[in-house]
Amino acid sequence: GSVFASLVQAPEDPILGVTVAYNKDPSPNKLNLGVGAYRTEEGKPLVLDVVRRAEQLLVNDQSRVKEYLPIVGLADFNKLSAKLIFGADSPAIQANRVATVQGLSGTGSLRVGAEFLARHYHQLTIYIPQPTWGNHPKVFTLAGLSVKTYRYYDPATRGLNFQGLLEDLGAAPSGAIVLLHACAHNPTGVDPTLEQWEQIRQLMRSKGLLPFFDSAYQGFASGSLDADAQPVRMFVADGGECLAAQSYAKNMGLYGERVGALSISDAGITASKEVIINIAGSSKEVDDFVCKTADVASKVESQLKLVIRPMYSNPPIHGASIVATILKDSKMYDEWTVELKAMADRIISMRKQLFDALSARGTPGDWSHIIKQIGMFTFTGLNGEQVAFMTKEYHIYMTSDGRISMAGLSSKTVPHLADAIHAAVT
Numbered sequence: 001g002s003v004f005a006s007l008v009q010a011p012e013d014p015i016l017g018v019t020v021a022y023n024k025d026p027s028p029n030k031l032n033l034g035v036g037a038y039r040t041e042e043g044k045p046l047v048l049d050v051v052r053r054a055e056q057l058l059v060n061d062q063s064r065v066k067e068y069l070p071i072v073g074l075a076d077f078n079k080l081s082a083k084l085i086f087g088a089d090s091p092a093i094q095a096n097r098v099a100t101v102q103g104l105s106g107t108g109s110l111r112v113g114a115e116f117l118a119r120h121y122h123q124l125t126i127y128i129p130q131p132t133w134g135n136h137p138k139v140f141t142l143a144g145l146s147v148k149t150y151r152y153y154d155p156a157t158r159g160l161n162f163q164g165l166l167e168d169l170g171a172a173p174s175g176a177i178v179l180l181h182a183c184a185h186n187p188t189g190v191d192p193t194l195e196q197w198e199q200i201r202q203l204m205r206s207k208g209l210l211p212f213f214d215s216a217y218q219g220f221a222s223g224s225l226d227a228d229a230q231p232v233r234m235f236v237a238d239g240g241e242c243l244a245a246q247s248y249a250k251n252m253g254l255y256g257e258r259v260g261a262l263s264i265s266d267a268g269i270t271a272s273k274e275v276i277i278n279i280a281g282s283s284k285e286v287d288d289f290v291c292k293t294a295d296v297a298s299k300v301e302s303q304l305k306l307v308i309r310p311m312y313s314n315p316p317i318h319g320a321s322i323v324a325t326i327l328k329d330s331k332m333y334d335e336w337t338v339e340l341k342a343m344a345d346r347i348i349s350m351r352k353q354l355f356d357a358l359s360a361r362g363t364p365g366d367w368s369h370i371i372k373q374i375g376m377f378t379f380t381g382l383n384g385e386q387v388a389f390m391t392k393e394y395h396i397y398m399t400s401d402g403r404i405s406m407a408g409l410s411s412k413t414v415p416h417l418a419d420a421i422h423a424a425v426t
């Protein structure tokens with residue numbers, strides 16, 4: 001007999017398992033709102049025009065070969081990714097205080113960051129929001145961190161439990177790591193305001209809590225890459241340490257290419273050059289000082305390499321080359337922002353259409369959270385029983401927490417979903 005015969009069957013992944021169930025359903029009206037992947041009005045996956053063009057350029061370039069990338073990935077890609085999230089004029093980047101490595105999309109970048117922290121950071125507890133993306137606790141636990149939660153979502157208001165968040169982070173041990181969704185919080189679609197972010201930043205810095213940003217949706221929340229990166233940039237601008245895991249799955253539609261990055265910004269000099277000259281006495285010493293801070297980033301990078309090498313040796317070349325081609329060319333970059341905004345706008349319009357459809361049906365309850373929430377998902381407030389009912393009777397698939405992907409909806413399918421929600425709550 002097989003040596004593995006005694007294995008128990010593992011359950012499907014709670015998110016990806018939704019698609020498995022959807023694929024098995026023969027109904028012509030079935031609708032998959034489970035996985036967070038963008039679909040067109042016609043319900044089709046979308047490859048951005050600018051991505052197709054970048055790929056064409058890469059294919060036509062006869063000088064390109066298939067050699068291994070370095071352990072840290074494509075150098076151009078790393079530099080441009082750090083700029084994209086931290087801002088082109090970020091003092092941390094200018095002072096060489098940032099170490100960036102290419103990662104296997106957002107998940108792989110989170111994992112590498114977590115493994116690095118587990119080896120080299122003095123506080124091994126990470127606080128994650130309640131609720132959060134289902135993979136977070138597993139990624140961090142398996143990397144060797146101990147996972148605790150902070151209050152985030154208030155079911156009563158279907159908004160942010162800001163007081164609870166401040167209390168929980170305020171009670172966290174000094175130095176603890178805090179996982180923050182940079183924008184478009186998954187699964188709730190609820191983000192702090194900029195004023196609230198500023199309060200979170202002050203609290204975290206005063207307690208020496210370490211921010212670890214998960215940026216899986218830059219550009220998808222508001223349609224603007226800069227606006228969506230604002231919370232991260234507030235933390236980087238104060239000169240303190242900050243980690244950021246980026247994914248190009250959603251905002252460039254590169255899901256299966258597995259392209260992302262991890263940046264670690266080290267706390268370095270925060271004063272202007274003039275102030276430092278005053279302290280140091282001469283500009284020669286200033287140069288030494290800048291050098292010393294760059295030295296930390298280089299040590300961080302060297303340790304990240306030790307994490308990566310035994311895991312997957314080095315990252316794949318294709319997706320990172322697409323991203324670098326687009327980010328490096330101002331015309332292609334602009335085209336990208338237009339296509340990205342169109343995706344974000346379509347999602348926002350789906351929110352409006354679903355809200356209007358429920359209003360038209362007189363569906364009981366307050367559904368304004370559908371238009372207030374932001375990003376790919378609406379946290380409907382439907383319970384597990386209601387979700388099961390909608391799947392059984394209406395062939396609509398979503399995670400059991402009532403999260404629906406707005407990106408999987410279209411004008412054609414909104415009425416079907418509204419009918420199902422109406423039936424589930426009445």
Ligand code: PMP
Nearest residue numbers: 105106107133186214216247249
């Ligand atoms: N973080 C969050 C919050 C996400 O929603 C996702 C994607 N669903 C990821 C990280 C990682 O996705 P990927 O590894 O495909 O980039």
